[in-house]
Amino acid sequence: MPKYLLAALVALLLCACAHQAPRNPLATWVPSDNFDPRRPVLVVLHYTEQDSAQRSLDTLRTANSGGRVSSHYLIGKHGERYQLVSDVDRAWHAGAGSWGAVADVNSASIGIELDNNGREPFSEPLLESLLVLLGDLKARWRIPAGNFIAHSDLAPGRKIDPGVHFPWKRLAQHGYGVWPRDDTPPAPPGFDAAQALRTVGYPVDDLDATSRAFRLRFRALADGTLDAEDHRILYALAQGWTIPADGVQP
Numbered sequence: 001m002p003k004y005l006l007a008a009l010v011a012l013l014l015c016a017c018a019h020q021a022p023r024n025p026l027a028t029w030v031p032s033d034n035f036d037p038r039r040p041v042l043v044v045l046h047y048t049e050q051d052s053a054q055r056s057l058d059t060l061r062t063a064n065s066g067g068r069v070s071s072h073y074l075i076g077k078h079g080e081r082y083q084l085v086s087d088v089d090r091a092w093h094a095g096a097g098s099w100g101a102v103a104d105v106n107s108a109s110i111g112i113e114l115d116n117n118g119r120e121p122f123s124e125p126l127l128e129s130l131l132v133l134l135g136d137l138k139a140r141w142r143i144p145a146g147n148f149i150a151h152s153d154l155a156p157g158r159k160i161d162p163g164v165h166f167p168w169k170r171l172a173q174h175g176y177g178v179w180p181r182d183d184t185p186p187a188p189p190g191f192d193a194a195q196a197l198r199t200v201g202y203p204v205d206d207l208d209a210t211s212r213a214f215r216l217r218f219r220a221l222a223d224g225t226l227d228a229e230d231h232r233i234l235y236a237l238a239q240g241w242t243i244p245a246d247g248v249q250p
């Protein structure tokens with residue numbers, strides 16, 4: 001075979017194998033430069049519920065007995081960061097659930113798995129490393145503070161991670177996730193907790209499950225049904241009376 005033909009064949013084969021944006025054969029491809037990557041609008045935090053980052057890397061990259069799962073990032077106990085899926089692609093971490101107007105959370109979010117078995121505090125290097133990553137994601141994708149959420153927030157009754165040990169107040173003090181100010185007034189008489197939960201972003205089709213998810217995030221040590229303190233917190237969140245990013249209360 002002449003050399004130039006061989007070169008052409010090799011080029012053709014390489015083209016066929018290269019990753020290309022899918023184009024619909026039903027239409028003529030007339031590319032426009034006026035576009036950008038799809039923008040994630042939520043960040044969902046998880047714990048791995050496993051005992052090592054290596055095991056979690058395996059789980060997030062293989063077919064498992066319970067089905068395939070993945071996340072965009074995994075942070076290990078020592079603060080090591082791994083990226084498994086590009087920010088602009090859809091990873092499989094959220095499953096069924098919703099947050100605010102977002103009904104398909106996987107399509108709109110970045111998922112971060114944290115190397116924690118759910119039974120012990122998150123390590124300091126992991127948290128420091130997470131704060132660095134969140135700062136990067138918030139800046140690059142312009143994600144509002146209120147859109148950094150727990151897996152348990154979007155899937156009440158089905159998920160409880162990142163669990164009771166996760167320091168949400170500390171995160172809010174850095175500008176990731178919301179936390180109520182201490183000095184807000186009690187909720188007014190006739191306060192509608194379900195409406196406030198909906199305003200904050202929670203799905204409310206199962207109000208009992210959502211109330212438990214809210215408790216887990218904002219008052220993990222309390223028990224019983226929602227009380228006046230829960231209502232004060234919810235009222236403050238629904239009103240936007242949250243602590244500022246520097247953690248200093250006005």
Ligand SMILES: [Zn+2]
Binds near residue numbers: 046151159
């Ligand atoms: Zn999760």
